[in-house]
Structures are given as C-alpha cells and as structure tokens.
Amino acid sequence: MILQSLTRRGAPLARERRGEHRGIKTIGRLVLLCAVGLVVSAFLLVMTALQVVQSLDRADLATERQRAANAVDIMTATGGPLTHDQVIILGRIAGLDDAHLSYELTSTPRVEQIPLLAGQGPSGSYLTWTRSGMAEQVFLQYAPIRLPIIGGMLLLVLGVMFKLRQVVADIERQRRQAFQQSRSDVMTGLANRLAFETALADLVADKTRFAILLFDLDRFKEINDLHGHAAGDGVLRAIGTRLSRLLEDGDLLARLGGDEFVVLSTGHSDRAALAALAQRCIATIEQPIQLEKQAVRVGVSLGIVPADALDLPPDTLMGAADAALYRAKSSPGSSFRFAGDEPAPQMIHQQLLASA
Numbered sequence: 129m130i131l132q133s134l135t136r137r138g139a140p141l142a143r144e145r146r147g148e149h150r151g152i153k154t155i156g157r158l159v160l161l162c163a164v165g166l167v168v169s170a171f172l173l174v175m176t177a178l179q180v181v182q183s184l185d186r187a188d189l190a191t192e193r194q195r196a197a198n199a200v201d202i203m204t205a206t207g208g209p210l211t212h213d214q215v216i217i218l219g220r221i222a223g224l225d226d227a228h229l230s231y232e233l234t235s236t237p238r239v240e241q242i243p244l245l246a247g248q249g250p251s252g253s254y255l256t257w258t259r260s261g262m263a264e265q266v267f268l269q270y271a272p273i274r275l276p277i278i279g280g281m282l283l284l285v286l287g288v289m290f291k292l293r294q295v296v297a298d299i300e301r302q303r304r305q306a307f308q309q310s311r312s313d314v315m316t317g318l319a320n321r322l323a324f325e326t327a328l329a330d331l332v333a334d335k336t337r338f339a340i341l342l343f344d345l346d347r348f349k350e351i352n353d354l355h356g357h358a359a360g361d362g363v364l365r366a367i368g369t370r371l372s373r374l375l376e377d378g379d380l381l382a383r384l385g386g387d388e389f390v391v392l393s394t395g396h397s398d399r400a401a402l403a404a405l406a407q408r409c410i411a412t413i414e415q416p417i418q419l420e421k422q423a424v425r426v427g428v429s430l431g432i433v434p435a436d437a438l439d440l441p442p443d444t445l446m447g448a449a450d451a452a453l454y455r456a457k458s459s460p461g462s463s464f465r466f467a468g469d470e471p472a473p474q475m476i477h478q479q480l481l482a483s484a
Contacts, residue, residue: 147306156296161291164281170282177267184263193242195222200248210249224257313383315361316368321406324382327392328442337435338394339402341464342449342456343371343409345387346427359419374405390449397435398468406430406464414462429456430464 186366199222212229219227241254311323331338352360371381378394396402431453433445446468456465
C-alpha cells in the first residue's frame with residue numbers, strides 16, 4: 129500500500145509530477161551529450177590526422193616523381209643514355225633512395241618506377257627507387273608520444289563525465305525519494321495533506337470534474353484510550369488499505385491527519401454513484417479490524433461535495449465538505465451527507481419544536 133494513492137495511473141498528482149524540477153535531468157543529459165561530443169571530436173581529430181598524412185604522402189610522391197623526371201632529362205641531355213652507375217649518381221642528385229635500373233614492372237609496396245624512353249636508357253628499362261615516406265616518418269616520429277597522451281586524456285575526461293553522470297543520477301534518485309516522502313503519510317503510506325491540497329488546486333485550475341469525500345472515523349479515540357496508540361495506528365493502516373481497494377483510476381486517497389481521510393474522485397460525478405461509493409466505504413470500514421489480541425470496530429461519517437458544486441475555491445470546497453461531515457456526525461451511526469443539502473430554516477424550526 130506504500131504510496132499506492134500517489135502512483136495510481138492517472139492520479140491527480142500527474143500534473144504535479146510533470147511540473148517537477150527538471151534541472152538535474154538536464155545536467156545528466158548535458159553530461160552525456162558532452163561525452164558523446166568528446167568521442168566524436170576525438171574520432172574526427174584522428175581521421176583528420178590520417179587524411180593529412182595521406183595528403184602529405186601524395187604530395188611527397190608527386191614531388192619525387194617530378195625530381196626523378198627532371199634529373200633524367202638533365203643527365204640524358206648531356207651524357208646520353210643512362211647506365212647503372214649514372215642512375216646511382218642520379219639518385220643522389222635527385223634525392224632518390226636506392227635508385228637503380230630495372231627491366232620489369234614491380235608491385236612491391238613503396239617502390240616507384242618511371243619508364244625510360246628511347247635515348248634515356250636501355251630499351252624497356254625503368255628508373256626504380258624506394259619512396260622516402262616523409263609523411264609516414266613524421267607521423268611515426270610524433271604519434272607514439274602524442275597519441276597515448278591524447279588517448280589517456282580522453283579516457284580520463286570520459287571517466288570523469290560518466291562518474292559525474294552517476295552522481296547526477298544519484299542526486300535525481302534522492303530528489304525523487306524526497307519528493308515522494310514530502311507528499312506521503314508516514315503512518316499509512318497514503319498521500320498526505322500537502323499532496324491532497326496540491327492535487328485539489330490542480331483539479332480546480334484545470335476545471336476537471338471531481339468529487340470530494342471527507343471521512344472522519346467514529347469511536348477511534350476509544351480504541352486509542354483502551355488499547356493504546358499502537359492499536360490506533362494499526363486501525364489507521366487497515367482503514368487506508370481497505371479504502372485503497374475501492375479507488376478507481378484517477379482517484380486519490382489521502383490522510384489529512386488524526387482519523388481524517390479524504391478521497392478526490394474523478395470517476396464518480398453524479399450523486400447516485402457517489403452515494404453508492406459512500407455506502408461501500410461505510411460497509412468496508414465497519415468490518416471488524418483484527419488487532420493482536422482482539423477485533424475492534426469503528427464507524428465513519430462522510431461529508432461529500434459532488435461534482436456539480438466545483439465553481440468555488442479549494443478552501444470553500446473543503447469548508448463545504450466539513451459542514452456536510454459535521455451534519456453526518458450529528459446523526460447516529462455511520463452516515464454520509466452531501467454539501468448543499470442543508471435543511472431549510474423552517475424545517476429546522478419545526479424539528480426543534482417537535483423535539484421540544
């Protein structure tokens with residue numbers, strides 16, 4: 129039964145839940161968003177570095193091929209076709225690693241070739257050399273130092289962000305728990321006066337049709353006096369459990385304090401349905417309540433404000449419910465009265481004369 133009346137689907141507290149402070153949730157989402165943004169930024173940084181390396185590598189290759197072609201033109205223009213020894217000298221002049229003549233195309237990685245035309249070298253020969261790989265060398269020179277540092281910093285920041293998100297989630301959980309506790313009755317687990325007053329104000333503001341059933345137990349003080357406060361607490365919990373079983377979706381049951389309960393009902397609008405509900409409440413409350421040593425009985429009086437009397441402020445509505453409850457308590461046994469059904473002054477005068 130704990131918080132049952134607070135968590136029923138469609139209960140009047142739904143609007144209040146929607147209006148709860150959302151700052152903690154927003155912080156949690158921002159932390160997660162920052163973590164995702166950091167990961168994406170790191171990924172883009174790595175991809176950009178790789179693209180820069182590839183661009184440098186392509187530019188370096190184009191430069192090498194241009195130097196090789198220029199060196200071939202210069203040396204063949206003055207000395208005739210290239211020989212193996214001249215190719216070695218050409219490689220030194222043009223800055224080509226392992227420059228030599230070859231007579232077959234090769235697919236070996238990092239080996240480049242340009243064909244030698246007639247007059248530039250032996251027929252069907254190629255000027256072959258090994259690429260310098262300057263871009264790769266630059267990358268390998270700096271990456272082993274910087275990449276671990278960047279990766280470590282990224283992991284550290286992600287760890288801090290996820291820890292912060294856990295802290296935010298814990299704060300949000302504690303805030304929700306405090307919110308629920310501030311609106312629940314410690315004794316019965318039902319909604320308390322604050323939750324009831326908030327829900328009542330919301331329903332009035334929304335112009336939602338609802339009815340108020342105000343309960344006051346009869347003979348409860350006798351049980352406290354004869355059996356002790358522990359027995360009285362057990363009676364209150366038993367009454368709360370029984371009334372909770374009669375609720376429908378959209379109803380709110382609250383304990384206002386002492387032996388007073390109240391129901392905000394959005395599922396019973398006409399008087400006939402409210403009267404039937406009141407009779408069921410009386411019947412279930414009057415059933416014996418088993419304590420540790422014996423069973424006890426209590427009665428109940430109800431004051432009802434029907435759905436056709438809701439064009440009034442909450443305080444006025446509760447005043448009407450109190451007045452109807454007072455009239456019900458003036459009658460013997462368990463009973464209920466509707467607000468607005470006060471007897472006319474002439475009828476009261478006749479009743480007084482008859483009783484005299």
